[in-house]
Amino acid sequence: MCWAVPAKVISIESDLIATVDLGGNTIKKVAVGVDNVRLGDFVMVHAGVIISKLSKEEVIENIKFIAEQIREVSEITGEDPEKTVKEYTDSMYKLLGQLDEKNG
Amino acid sequence: MRKMDKITIAHGNGGKETQQLLQRYLFSKLPEELKRTPGGVGIDYPDDGALVSNLVISTDSHTVNPYFFPGGSIGKLAVSGTLNDVIMMGGRPTAILDSIIVSEGFPLPSLDKIIDDMISVLREYKIPLIGGDFKVIPSDSMKGIVINTVGLGISKRPIVDKIRPGDSIIVTGPIGTHGAVIAALQYGIGTSLESDAKPLMKLLDLFEKFDQDIHAARDPTRGGLAATLNEWAQLSGEMIVVEEKKIPVLEEVKSISSMTGIDPLSLASEGVGVIALPSEKENEVLEELNKLGFTPAVIGRVLNPKDIENNSLVILRTLAGGTRILEMPVGDIVPRIC
Amino acid sequence: MDLPKEIEILFRENSELAKKLSEEISKLTPKVIEKTGLERIKIMNFCGTHEWTTTHYGIRSLMPEEVELIAGPGCPVCVTPSSDIKNMIKLAMDGYVVYTFGDAYKLPTVSHYKEGIGSLASAKASGADVRIVYSFVDAIEDAKTHGKPSVFFGLGFETTAPSYAVLFKKEVIPKNLMFYSSLKLTAPAAIYAIKIHKMSKRSPVSGVIGPGHVSTIVGSKGWDFFPEEFGIPAVVSGFEPVDILTAVLTILKDLYTGKAKLTDLEYKRVVTRDGNIYAQDAVREIFRTTDTIWRGIGNIPNSGLDLRDPFKEFNAKLQLNIKENPWDYDLPPGCKCNEVTLGTAYPTDCPLFMKACTPSRPWGPCMVSLEGSCAVWARFGSSQRVLNLMKEVRE
Missing domain, CATH: 2.30.30.140 (SH3 type barrels.)
Known part of the structure; x- marks a missing residue:
């Protein structure tokens, strides 16, 4: 509940x-x-x-946790961990950036 | 039915319980020939109103708690709601009748204000009030006020809702606003939001201009967008696929609904139309709606399902890219903690 | 900075990331199956709101066939015993103003209190004064204005308990408002469910999504017994689609590596490892642990909370001399809601499902609550049906 x-x-x-x-x-x-x-x-x-x-810091920690999972899973599935994590973090910070722009 | 079964508020939610109750206690008792006039549309076909040759007739009883709310009152609602039902059948409203029931002890200044609100809408759109009734009920049998209105209109080309595969579904503005205002008032939530209650008279210009193309039009009041789309899917047997991302909802409505756990798709709008039309005409209609001052959005389309099991369903593509069935609202619409 | 908006964009409306996570889940699943020898991977949640997110955002349609998301005993509506509802109906019919959350309003009793009265909704229809409120604060304010004898139906789990406790602590409750505790603790029931699972013939629970908001209070460490004692990975997750998908991916990864020793904490933006100490202290000061009855399951030791002695003047059960009867099997004959709630049976295993028990005429509590597994299956069908629908609308 x-x-x-x-x-x-x-x-x-x-x-x-x-x-x-x-x-x-x-x-x-x-x-x-x-x-x-x-x-x-x-x-x-x-x-x-x-x-x-x-808090903002904890939201960042949350984003990092997901990055860590993506990294570890990539290692198991044989993808390039650096690449998948970078794609992920780039897309998250891009979303955050768009929001900051909107708010000035 | 058990002997002691009673009416509960859920029976009047405009969703599944209302449908089932009416089917069982009313529609099923009437022979087909007494459900409409010859060649007309009646209760055999759940639409906004009835059709007797080219005369559109609609009736609605209005109750709302509280009866004054930001953006209007039960008086404004009673007139614009019924005008909208006539309009959504493609009828140009010609006159209205009212029937007011108040409880003993009701404050006269409130009644005065409510009637002023009714008349101000009638004046603005030049609609005569040609008849009515007024009753008082003892205070121990009813509280507050109920207003019933009947709307009459003439239509050259009535809109009898029938969606077809390939249709696009358009809403004329953000949904759920009226319902969110009322929920906020009932549960002590402060908001700067105002009800969207207003007659959709301008839509008549659109309906007349695109009279060959409008396959269905409805104002999603009680039961909200979810109820309207489900009724259309049930009536036609087709499948409607809606993109959650494209459904316009005001930020304030989002906050109120996320706080209370009430889905905005089942909250009433009182000044929004939902329209189905062939997708080739989508852009022209959007342009026209924008010109008329609306903020329309295409929210989905009608499909002929490949699997017969999926007939008459409304499917929502969620914000997360998942898929679920969008149901007819069930039960009381109440806030939750879990 | 608008944090709630950021959360919405990053975790709710982020369909790109949801797609990515769902792809990773699909890639990882066969590897987990190969390594563990499991046929199906059953992941249980213990929170009605996790079930809501799963259903509302169509998360099951984003899972591979072998991954099954099931709901455990985390929906208070499904586990509130019939006797509590009956007691509240009686108080309402005796003239008390009864305050309830919307959740419990429609919940039926097994046998009617009186003919035609089998829920607080029908008691209201019969003239009783039942008021739905958003919070205990709202009930207090309302009760002060009218001064009539009133009772608050105190449902909830660890998350809701502090909302009562802080108000009792500051002595702001008016004398005319009593409290009926139906408070429950999630951990004892979770342990109970997992143990039952170990004994059942069905495939066992392979992973647990820990209740995020209960964890704000008890901390993520509250779930360490899952990996420690049962060897089952547990992830405390948030309630947005991205949170749940991440939790599933984390569980799959933990199953593959077999290394998980403690609870993983995904919901870092809200939950800490130790929880909300302030709230824990308030709850301990006001409430004591009791044995309590779970609907269809029976008594679970030390799984409930009731007011401590200094607050007995507010305790409706004591003041109104409401006897707590020993548990009387409170499911209709044939109803398998207990097994469904524990996740050991599918709704379709129940002989009443969609026959004597339907959403419009529910018999068992799992059909009453919108998040109850039976109600979910009745409306949306099995996971298979959901996957079938997905095919229909794929571009």
Whole structure:
């Protein structure tokens, strides 16, 4: 189970209640289930409670994990690991680049 | 049916339960000749409305909670919804009738505002209100307000929905907006989104210009795009393939639906048309729609399935490039945690 | 920077990467089969939302025939016992305002509470005050406004428990709102399912997709027993298509190398190895572990949570003297939902499937929940049918 979505903390009422924006000015009052939540933090919200934080560094770690899997699998299937990983990382950073451009 | 079975909200979701209930308790009891006038279209053919020679008639009862919402009210909805049903049958609306039922204790200023909203749409499009009814119900038997409207229109070339292999499916704008606004209000989600409720009068120009080519037209209200496409597939026996990537959905609607787990494809639109037409005409129609101020998109096409098992299905090519069946919405549309 | 948007583009709408991963899976599968001698590779998830992603994005259509994605006991709707639903219906019919998540609203009891009343939805149709809410916070705010005696149906797994715990901890619950705990813990049920699998005649579970959001709380280390004790690779995965495909690829790779010692963590953007300590502490302070009943399965020791004594004034079971009956087999006669939930039987093995039990008239809980395996098979057919559909629409 456990449906959860990313959101941005836009105000902190107390150490218990915060308000988040789920994108496009979609606002919800939620309970705080993590330590040290700060204004502007990105978080995951499940059933009206913040269950964890999100950060850019961790997204990068996530991308790296996938790269590592692709590398190891390429070694098994006999492809060129350097080539497949490069193709993958290039395409991921290209997507990120397009997004940054859009946001100026 | 068990003796004590009762109506639940799901029976009115506009999806599978509504279809089954009506089939069982209404359609199956009527002999074929009493389902339509000779040569007309009636409840034998689930379309937006009925057809009696060149007269298009449509009726709809409107309930919405809350009855005032960003971008409109039940009054605006009751008039534009019924006008849209007439329009989607290719009828130019000529008049409307209304029937208002309110509960005892309903605030008069709210009723005043709701009726103002109805009249403002009628004024804008110069549609006479030629009849109606007004009833009050004791407060212990009903809460709030229900507005039924009947729309009349004339059509030289009615659009009786029949999709064909090779057709393209076009939506005239982003879908699910009205449904998302209502879901946000019901579940305490703040949003700057407004309902898309509006009459689609401009589409009549398109329908008249391409009168040979429009194979089907529908406004995907209750049950959303998923219900409309499934009804078309069932009516024709063909298969519809839709590309999820191409379906326009506003960012705000995406957020509300991803938070609540409600699929935007089953959320109502109140100011969007879905049209099926031969793919050769796709570009011309897109151009015309853009000229009329719409933001149209081609979302899919109609196929004749190779395998007979796949008749009457709507298939979605997902964002991930996978394939799944897009179903008729089932059950209550409620938020979920899992 | 808009992180949620980035995630959407990289992990959800990235059909190019999804295609690439699915190709890698297809290339690796025969090698794994050759090396391990397995006929089929069965990968189990323990989360209704993983099942949702799998179905919603058509992930099964991207798998080779030999790789089978199955759902384990991770859908609270499928495992909430009939007796809990009945208790909630009774409270609603007795005049309490009952708050529930949308998920449990339609869930049926085995035998009706009263003729015609076999779910909270039908109780509402009979005049009871049942309110669907998005969160416990919303229920608290609503209960404060009307002041009527109310009960919250506290469903959920480790992920949802902190949302209750933090609010109890700060003493913000109004006196008129009681709490009925139906909270469950995933690990005991997962161990139970895997053990049953080892004994079943079907091909065993070869890999596990660990529940990503449960793991935000318990940490990815919570699943180390899979590789350590059972020799089964486990990957804690996110909920976007790319996440699930990566998890499958990782499991296949682990099966091939046989080297996996600990849980792999794919969902690095959200989950840590140790989890959310703050939430763990809050849950420990408010709740104690209890034995609890899983629908169709029975009692699993130490697999539930209930309020500790200092909060007994909020505990609906204590205050309203609701007796917890010993488990009474709570599936309709013939229903194999227990085996289907555990992944040891296919829906088509059940004699009721699509005969006495259909999506419009469900008998067993697996047909009720949209993510229940039977409901998924009824609507979409077996994996074979999905692959067949894929052929139809391939350009």
